[in-house]
Amino acid sequence: HNNRQPPTATPRHATLRNNTISIGRTRSRTIFHHTQSNYNRTMAKEVLNKCQWLGLFSDSLKDDLTKLMVSFDAPEGHIFIREGEPINCFLVVESGILSRTKRPSGEGHENDEPIRIDEVGPNRVSGFLHVAGSADDEVAFATIAACKGGAKVWVVPGAHFRKLCEENPKHSSEIIKVLSLKLRSTSKVVRAAVSEPVGHHEKDIANTNKKVLKVLCYDTTSWVKENFEPQVGSFNENGADLQVQMDYTADRLDVKTAKFAAGYDAVCLFVNDTADAEALWILSMCGVKLIAMRCAGFDRVDIKVAKTFGMSVARVPAYSPYAVAEHAIALLMSVNRRITAASTRVKMSDFTLDSSLLGMDIHGKTVGVMGTGKIGQILCRIINGFGAKLLAYDVFESDDVKSMGGKYVSKEEIYKNCDVIFLMMPLLPATKHTINEKVLPLLKKGVILINTSRGGLIDTPALVNGLQSGIIGGCGLDVYENEGGYFFQDWSGKAVEDKTLMTLLGNNRVVMTAHQAFFTREAVDKIVSTTIENLSNYSTGLRGKDLPNSI
Numbered sequence: 282h283n284n285r286q287p288p289t290a291t292p293r294h295a296t297l298r299n300n301t302i303s304i305g306r307t308r309s310r311t312i313f314h315h316t317q318s319n320y321n322r323t324m325a326k327e328v329l330n331k332c333q334w335l336g337l338f339s340d341s342l343k344d345d346l347t348k349l350m351v352s353f354d355a356p357e358g359h360i361f362i363r364e365g366e367p368i369n370c371f372l373v374v375e376s377g378i379l380s381r382t383k384r385p386s387g388e389g390h391e392n393d394e395p396i397r398i399d400e401v402g403p404n405r406v407s408g409f410l411h412v413a414g415s416a417d418d419e420v421a422f423a424t425i426a427a428c429k430g431g432a433k434v435w436v437v438p439g440a441h442f443r444k445l446c447e448e449n450p451k452h453s454s455e456i457i458k459v460l461s462l463k464l465r466s467t468s469k470v471v472r473a474a475v476s477e478p479v480g481h482h483e484k485d486i487a488n489t490n491k492k493v494l495k496v497l498c499y500d501t502t503s504w505v506k507e508n509f510e511p512q513v514g515s516f517n518e519n520g521a522d523l524q525v526q527m528d529y530t531a532d533r534l535d536v537k538t539a540k541f542a543a544g545y546d547a548v549c550l551f552v553n554d555t556a557d558a559e560a561l562w563i564l565s566m567c568g569v570k571l572i573a574m575r576c577a578g579f580d581r582v583d584i585k586v587a588k589t590f591g592m593s594v595a596r597v598p599a600y601s602p603y604a605v606a607e608h609a610i611a612l613l614m615s616v617n618r619r620i621t622a623a624s625t626r627v628k629m630s631d632f633t634l635d636s637s638l639l640g641m642d643i644h645g646k647t648v649g650v651m652g653t654g655k656i657g658q659i660l661c662r663i664i665n666g667f668g669a670k671l672l673a674y675d676v677f678e679s680d681d682v683k684s685m686g687g688k689y690v691s692k693e694e695i696y697k698n699c700d701v702i703f704l705m706m707p708l709l710p711a712t713k714h715t716i717n718e719k720v721l722p723l724l725k726k727g728v729i730l731i732n733t734s735r736g737g738l739i740d741t742p743a744l745v746n747g748l749q750s751g752i753i754g755g756c757g758l759d760v761y762e763n764e765g766g767y768f769f770q771d772w773s774g775k776a777v778e779d780k781t782l783m784t785l786l787g788n789n790r791v792v793m794t795a796h797q798a799f800f801t802r803e804a805v806d807k808i809v810s811t812t813i814e815n816l817s818n819y820s821t822g823l824r825g826k827d828l829p830n831s832i
Contacts, residue, residue: 321347321352322344322347322348322350324352325346325347325350325352325435326343326344326347328350328373328375328404328435329343329346329347329373330343331403331404332373332404332405332406333404333405334406334459334460334463335373335406335409337459337462338455338456338459339455341451341452342452342455342456345445345449345452346437346442346445349437349438349441349442349445350373350435350436350437351435351436351437351438352375352433352434352435352436353433353434353435353436354431354433355377355427355431355432355433355434356427356431357427357428357429357430357431358426358427359426359427359431360424360425360426361379361425361426361427361434361436362407362408362421362423362424362425363421363424364382364383364384364420364421364422364423364424365420365421366420366421367419367420367421368408368411368412368419368420368421368439369412369438369439369440370408370412370436370437370438370439371406371407371408371409371411371412371413371436371437371439371442372401372406372407372408372425372434372435372436372437373405373406373434373435373437374401374402374403374404374405374406374407374432374433374434374435375403375404375432375433375434375435376403376432376433377403377427377428377430377431377432377433377434378400378401378402378403378427378428378430378432379400379401379402379407379425379426379427379428379432379434380397380399380400380401380425380426380427380428381397381398381399381400381401381407381423381424381425382395382396382397382398382423382424382426383395383396383398383422383423383424383589383590384396384424384589385585385586385588385589386585386588386589393585395424396558396585396586396589397558398423398562399562400428401425407425408425408439411439412437412439412442412443413439413442413443413446413456491520491522491523491524492522492523492524492820493523493524493525493526494523494524494525494526494546494547494816494819494820495526495528495544495545495546495547496525496526496527496528496545496546496547496548496549496573496816497527497528497529497530497541497542497545497547497548497549498527498528498529498530498548498549498575499530499532499533499534499538499548499549499550499551499554500531500532500533500534500550500551500553500554500769501529501530501531502531502769504800504805505529505551505575506529508805508806508808508809509527509529509809509812510527512809512810512813513525513527513813516813516817520817522820523816523817523820525813525816525817527549528545533553533554533555533765534548534550534554534555534556534560535554535555535557535560536555536557536559536560536563539559539560539561539563539564539567540563540567542563542564542567542568542569543567543568544567544568545567545568545569546568546569546570546571547569547570547571547572547573547816547819548564548569548571548572548573549573549574549575549812550572550573550574550575550582551574551575551576551769552576552578552581552796553581553764553765553768553769554581555581555765556572556581556582556583556587557581557583557586558583558586561583561586561587561590561592562586562590564590564592565590565591565592569592570591570592570593571592571593571594571595571815571816571819572587572592572593572594572595573595573596573812573815573816573819574594574595574596574597574832575597575808575809575812576596576597576799576808577596577597577598577599577600578596578707578708578735579594579596579832580707580708580735580737582594582832584832588825593819593824593825593828593831594831594832595815595818595819595828595829595830595831595832596815596830596832597807597808597811597812597815597830598830599655599807600799600803600804600805600807600808600811601799601801601803601804601807602655602656602659603659603803604798604799604800604801604803604804605656605733605798605799606656606657606659606660606663607663608733608759608794608797608798608799609660609703609705609731609733609757609759609798610660610663610664612731612733612757612758612759612792612794613643613701613703613729613731613757615757615792616729616731616755616756616757616790616791616792617640617641617643617729617755618638618640619637619638619639619640620792621789621792622637622638622789623638637789641700643664643667643668643669643701644667644668644669645668645669645670646669646670646700646701647669647670647672647698647699647700647701648664648667648669648670648671648672648699648700648701648702648703649672649673649674649695649698649699649701649702649703650664650671650672650673650674650682650687650703650705651673651674651675651692651695651702651703651704651705651706651715652674652675652703652704652705652706652707652734653673653674653675653677653678653679653682653687653705654675654705654707656705657673657675657679657682657703657705658679658681658682660703660705661673661681661682661685661687662685665685665686665687669701671685671686671687671688672687672688672689672690672694672695672698672699673687673688673689673690674689674690674691674692674695675689675706692715693723696720696723696724696725697723697724697725698725699725699728700725700727700728700729701728701729701730701731702724702728702729702730702731703731703732703733704716704730704731704732704733704734704738704739705733705734706734706735706738707734707735708734708735708737708738712738713737713738714737714738714739714740714743715738715739716730716738716739716740716743716744716747717740717743718740718742718743718746720743721743721746721747721750721752721753722752724747724752724753726751726752726754727751727752727753727754728752728753728754729753729754729755729756729757730744730747730753730755730756730757731756731757731758732756732757732758732759732760733757733759733760733798734760735760736758736760736761736762736763736764737762739762740762741761741762741763741781741785742781744756744785745781745784745785748788748790748791754790755790755791755792756785756790756791756792757791757792757793758785758791758792758793758794759793759794759795759796759797759798760796761782761785761793763779763781763782764795764796766779767779767782767795768795768796769795769796811830814829814830815828815829815830
């Protein structure tokens, strides 16, 4: 729209004389007039009758409402209510769809596209409770505008609606009665959704005046509950002012399961939970204000949307970098020395040797580490102990890596020269599919590829082609690009439908573990303790950047 804001149809002032409503718009400095003919009032009443709860009003009240209703054929993009500006009307949609969007918050997002919240379709109302319960000084949470194809909307000025109620106490009583009826029925559903069995958490919160922070832990497997419950219990016994009430669900967070968090203050998420815009909107409507990640990665959390909805996001930035680095070495040695195949043979009492078990010395070989953050630096130190030549790639070069003899080179030099390549980078738009079809011809033939970082660093079909062509001599994976539907779940009794995954599992030059590189006693203890610490810090009132470990 050439950076021009569409005019707003929010009434700034309105007058009612001789069945004519005039609504001014100071932003566009225009006024439109609408004469309420009997025909228009009949049409307005038909619209009211179709509304879910405005239709419950008496004919007398609806007749008086139709005198205030102004029909407006809004073109696509027309703004009725603008975020942050006073709400001084309510809208009744006859046809078409209105979108509710919110400006992204946070530095660097000022010019980003608005975030879609939801839609208001035919026979629905927006803004009624705002204008019914307050003067024209309450500001809008979101912008409401006509979607593609435009919309026909009836606008009711808030000041005139309140005046109607003031002059007719029976109307006021009736509105309160209808709203109370809907509130009772709705609140029963909400209470049922958030209620707990009798005695649930009784031991945790009985006989205490401490503040209670309710947390729902998604994607709960046995190790999660076994490790969180004792530490949460210990915290509650020793905590001075806070009781953490943590409940668990095996379901992963997505748009369908977000509603489970109704009544909770926070959710605790893991690597395969999907906190996208739609899920976050539902969480915010459920009252969730904190997302506590029990991991370092947050690529499945839409941080911009979370901040826009007023949520804080905290993570566990580091638990045991040694665990991941050591697991990467374990995968290398398993692939290189054919440990899986050798172990299977021996267990079948086959003690023979042949060339299929032949490996190579790591000593003297050229090893590339792509990504030299904390984990990558520890990995470089271990590789140095093998007596290998160390090449590294990272946009931020580490003096520690250089001091141990590591040489920073381009990606192309690593592809060309390395016998072993470790992927230790975070998954970002710039690093997605670092290994792809175009890279295959650049790789040293027979290279061993190890990935314990993020599955999306590798284009999996390209990996399969590289293995089948012999360009990639072996691969150790702790992560997989499409692992979300499989990892941390038992599929032993079901058919795995992912053909690419099955191809990898059936390749004897591939060693795969299910995202367990982090899984050591020390790392798990750190994950649990830091998550509880994040919850505790949040309870003290710390928000956003002031919250330690926030994103």
